Amino acid sequence: MPELKIRLADYQEPAVRALLVDVIAELSERYGGSGDDTPIAADDFTPPNGAFLVADDGERLVACAAWRRHGDDAELKRMFTAKESRGRGLGRNMLTAIEESARAAGCHRLILETGDRQPEAIALYEKAGYRRIEDFGHYKGQEGVLSYAKTL
Secondary structure, eight states: OOOOEEEEOOTTOHHHHHHHHHHHHHHHHHHOTTSOOOOOOTTTTSTTSEEEEEEEOSSSEEEEEEEEEETTEEEEEEEEEOGGGTTSSHHHHHHHHHHHHHHHTTOOEEEEEEETTOHHHHHHHHHTTOEEOOOOSTTTTOTTEEEEEEEO
16 A cells, blocks of 8 residues: 655645545535535635645545634535545544644634535544534535534
């Protein structure tokens, strides 16, 4: 197995954009439609507004996760591991890296929105200490939306 490096990436980087095609395709497969219509600005994941992290195996990107400022909180976005790289704890490593990045930027809580058709993600978040909160964000009030938070 190649050695993985988690690094900061530019959201507009071609390799990142290619990985995001897979992210949206999987969300579309699970939920239908476009997969995710959450508005994202070009600078949402650029410090000091947030950060976009990737896991790079030296040949390609195999995972990503990002956070953006949401009031006084950091909001987790685009958490994804490529299918062929799952089952090795990479999701947990990415989540830890995002938490550390948001904490270093002065955020005190990480919040996230997920859906009930992502049981693997829900299990990861709950095991990592995330607790349900009142729904927020783009999908607030829609069926199947689950919102979580963790104090950093």
